[in-house]
Amino acid sequence: MELHLTVLFFAAAADASGLRSRPVRLQKGATVADVLSFVRAEYPALGSQRLLTAVNEEYAPGDRLLVEWDEIALFTPVSGG
């Protein structure tokens, strides 16, 4: 079974991917790290820059297991203030 996921890109990550968001389908059991591998392969312009990850508006680590309709956000270190 496949999960329907949405990936959001911000700031430098949006510039590198050329996208603000896109749907992604991954196998059940996929983690945040799998999403990262997927987008790094799809968008080589992301290079090796450090990306922070959030799931459904909360920071989440790479081993976080995803569920149907999760929204995963990717962004470089924050710089507000």
Next chain:
Amino acid sequence: MELHLTVLFFAAAADASGLRSRPVRLQKGATVADVLSFVRAEYPALGSQRLLTAVNEEYAPGDRLLVEWDEIALFTPVSGG
């Protein structure tokens, strides 16, 4: 020879003396401490409350020697802010 001095009273010191300022004449060689002794004797309502002293708008200690026309200010500990 006598010195012509002005003594200023603020806040609780003004309330106790009933004055904002008054001229005082003391002998040459008088110090800030002499002014304090003089006003404490003149205005017993000052009691033993701690008084800070300034000469010509600068804090000055008790042994500060006074000169003609000096302006001596007396006030209880400050409480601005």
Next chain:
Amino acid sequence: MRFEKIARLETTSGFCGLTTESLDVGLIARSFIPEECGATVTLDGYVRRFTRGRETLHLVYESYESMALKEMGKLIDEAAEHFDISKIVIIHRLGRLEIGETSVVISVSAPHRRAAFEACEWLITTLKQRVPIFKKEVYSDGEEWSPGETA
């Protein structure tokens, strides 16, 4: 600045917001004057002309808005737990900002000023580490996303 143009999140200890309108430091600083308090400490952060030796023309802030509001709300709750303060307001501006314009205001009211200073400084430091807001520096010879402050 009109408060109704701000995307806001309220918590028991104050509120936070995001807006593209210019920020009114005085209005934010005086959002709360709790009766048990005697002091409010306010941090006004604004656009510097020179950063690491380069001249900035203007800045652009973007944000993951829904998450940024939640994270700012958490900062307020954590600060209220760790410091003896009464109310906190955090407002961050988004979009294009010119030199000297305010990007963020953090205002903390407390019974005693020591806690207000401590909480305000902790809030700006932690906001810069955690809240998903991103600053693009536009220079005369190019532009780049700011690397932010290291934690």
Next chain:
Amino acid sequence: MRFEKIARLETTSGFCGLTTESLDVGLIARSFIPEECGATVTLDGYVRRFTRGRETLHLVYESYESMALKEMGKLIDEAAEHFDISKIVIIHRLGRLEIGETSVVISVSAPHRRAAFEACEWLITTLKQRVPIFKKEVYSDGEEWSPGETA
């Protein structure tokens, strides 16, 4: 608040003032936005309803004005010497103040916020120890001159 109604003293690192008019925190906070700076920290001190368990009706501040201005000017110069800051403004209100009204505003602009927080806190602490300004608390059952903060 009109700046022309303020008894002012300018120094190379800012200015200080005394006024019987109500204070505008935002106006004071934004008096200086130096180009090398990114942050201004502002302390807004105001009238608390309860002091040592008694309810204050209002306050009256009086001052040895000429000396108070000189002392505030010295505080600015000392802070500029000890902390890496750019500009300081200190305005203290005099006369009668109601609950919640601002009695003092101290605003410090600095290249880096750490120095602004430190200098602002040092300034309010030292002002309370040194500047000849006197607060009378008027309670429902009497009035008294505040003993101030011990050094």
